[in-house]
Amino acid sequence: MVYYIIAFIVFLLDQGSKYLISTKLEIGEEIPVIGNFFLITSSRNTGAAFSILEDKRWFFVVITIIVVIAIIWYMQKVLKTSQRKLLPLGLCLVLGGAIGNFLDRALTGEVVDFLQLNFGSYTFPIFNIADSCIVIGVALIILDSLFDMKQESLNNKSHEGNEEV
Structure with missing residues (x-):
C-alpha cells in the first residue's frame, strides 16, 4: 500500500505545482531561480517528451491507460513475489507521473510544463x-x-562451483 501512497503523493505534487503555474503565470513568463541556469517558465506541451507527436491527444490517453493498467498489474505481481524495493519504488514513481500527465491531456489536451534548465546556450x-x-x-x-x-x-557462479565439487 505504501507504494500507491507514494504514487498518489507524486500525483498531488505534480497537479498542485501545475495548478500554481497555470493560475499564477502567463504562458512564457519566467522566474529565475538560479540565475539563467534554472528558471520556472510557464509552458504548454501537446506532445510527449521533447514535444514529439504533438496534437496526438487520444493516442496518449489510450497509451497511458494501457501503461497504468500494466504498471498496477506488474507492481502487484512484484509485491507478492519479491522482496525487491527499487523496482516497486520505480514503478510507483512512473505510475504517479503517468497519471499526472494523463489527467492534463485528458482534460485540456496539453500538459503544463515549467521547469527549465539552461546549459550555456543550450536550453533543455x-x-x-x-x-x-x-x-x-x-x-x-x-x-x-x-x-x-x-x-x-x-x-549461477555459486551453483557452478558447487557442481564441480
Missing part, C-alpha cells in the same frame, strides 16, 4: 514534476534490473 526542453518522476522511476527500474542481473550471475 521544459518539463514538470511528473516528467521528473517518470525519468527517476525508469532509472530505478533499470538500476534494479542491473542489480538483479548481477545477483543472478553470482548465484
Whole structure:
C-alpha cells in the first residue's frame, strides 16, 4: 500500500505545482531561480517528451491507460513475489507521473510544463514534476534490473562451483 501512497503523493505534487503555474503565470513568463541556469517558465506541451507527436491527444490517453493498467498489474505481481524495493519504488514513481500527465491531456489536451534548465546556450526542453518522476522511476527500474542481473550471475557462479565439487 505504501507504494500507491507514494504514487498518489507524486500525483498531488505534480497537479498542485501545475495548478500554481497555470493560475499564477502567463504562458512564457519566467522566474529565475538560479540565475539563467534554472528558471520556472510557464509552458504548454501537446506532445510527449521533447514535444514529439504533438496534437496526438487520444493516442496518449489510450497509451497511458494501457501503461497504468500494466504498471498496477506488474507492481502487484512484484509485491507478492519479491522482496525487491527499487523496482516497486520505480514503478510507483512512473505510475504517479503517468497519471499526472494523463489527467492534463485528458482534460485540456496539453500538459503544463515549467521547469527549465539552461546549459550555456543550450536550453533543455521544459518539463514538470511528473516528467521528473517518470525519468527517476525508469532509472530505478533499470538500476534494479542491473542489480538483479548481477545477483543472478553470482548465484549461477555459486551453483557452478558447487557442481564441480
